[in-house]
Amino acid sequence: MSASIDTPAAAGRPAAAVPGKRPRGRLSENLLGWLLATPFVAVLAVFLLLPIALIFVVSFWETSAYSYGPAFILDNYGYLLTSSVTLSVYVKTLMFTALTWAITLLIGFTVAWFLAFHVRSLGVQISLFLLCTIPFWTSNIIRMISWIPFLGRNGIANSVLLDLGVIDAPLEWLLFSDFAVILAFVHLYTLFMIVPIFNTMMRIDRSLIEAARDAGASGFQVLRHVVLPLTLPGIMIGSIFVVTLVMGDFITVRFMSGGQSASVGRTIANEIALLQYPAASANAVILLVTVLLMVGVLMRFVDIRKEL
Template identity: 70%
Template sequence: MAAPLALVLLLFLVIPIIMIAVVSFWRATEFSIIPDFVFENYEFLLTSPVTLTVFINTFKYAIVTWICTLLIGFTVAYYLAFHIREMRWQVVMFLLCSIPFLTSNIIRMISWIPFLGRNGIANSTLISWGVIDEPLEWLLFSDFSVILAFVHLYVLFMVVPIFNTMMRIDKSLVEAARDAGATGPQILWNVIIPLTKPGLMIGTIFVVTLVMGDFFTVRIMSGSQSANVGRLISNDIGLLQYPSASATAIVLLITVLLIIGILLRFVDIRKEL
């Protein structure tokens, strides 16, 4: 019974990855791609200071976005799971949180541009309130706008698994801790967070992998002034440098798999799937 699914994974996942790995060892010139077995793509990738900067930038985006989505996602999920008693209102509030995510990612991302622009709503409001004297340049086409867009696009991927895990927590455990004299922060730290670890890990995997593989958000929200690994791959493909793009993709894949492997060591995620 597993044969059809295994065949689909083989055709659409394993074989394409193998093809990318093979092409990553080919050699490319300005006008042609030569099937060969050379390591120059990986040598350039691992020794170039530009590539190192791009990878550091990618990790920076992933870490900051993860922290922001974790704080927002945990807060929203905690409120829905423990402060709204009726299941009906929990469902209603959860659906309200998910409504913005029913639109296109591109539309939600681009909608920040008129809000954060030099003459946008944010700057105009701050000037009218007397908070600032001139428009803030760093609101748009900066790392701030990139991370803001990332958080907006992917926060739901943190909310859903954490909320799902919190709903499985036996509320009698919280009541028992409260009867034993535990304070709110103690209950949160010693009861709720440990029991929510599977949801935290699932959300972390979703957010980190999505951010590290994204390229369009960085291109648009940074005004082409910044780059990450995804955009590096996109640029190589645009220049028909497929071996270089394949090598970068393989390194990115290995990096993401290592991160996922480290995260899976902290929790048995199979119990949640």
């Protein structure tokens, strides 16, 4: 029944409308809503839903030695779900995701906290915020690759440490290691945490904090019981960004691990490169399901639609 759709416009409507005219008015308003949504729905259908549906279909196709073609076989999934490679690759990818998420959250929350509550002047706040975005004016790849000469065996980091006498031999694990991968991820994606958290923090009514203080709350208590719950939607949005970006990444892992570590994205990229489209599709479907589940779990913590 169309009348049950709870659009904000309908909810805000006075209850005492003329009974006879109400359904017609609502109907056309609904119609208008659908019409307004149509272009967006069409774009999503053609450029999002259709490709995903195709990937799903291709994931059941068969691959022969040098070509692939339509079929309905479960081999692609069969191999994927029983292979030890899949398990180790997912464990690795989830490890990258969890660590990157925790570190970006810590840094992002701290930076946003500082910007929102410690910087008093709006001008300084905005300029400091813009400062955070400056690295993002260059390409993602450049920012990542610039770490390589810095962290290398004969790189700046090792030379400085050697000169200072902190170490006797170059640290090998700085580059082409999991450390390097996570460092690059944190560098690349922290801003995606800062922005939404800063945004929600700025909208917190300052009188709530004053009230908490008046009621005798310590700084930590204010953080724990006032700011954190009210910032949760921002944290969740930031988390969704970081989690989906890291789960789907292939290039950062390849460059920063020197090709030594695998991630789900890299496996898919390899399969595509080797024309194993059905296998790549099956892999992509499983990854999509995994990421959707993760986002679903995140959404359980907070009703973003209500909070926004």
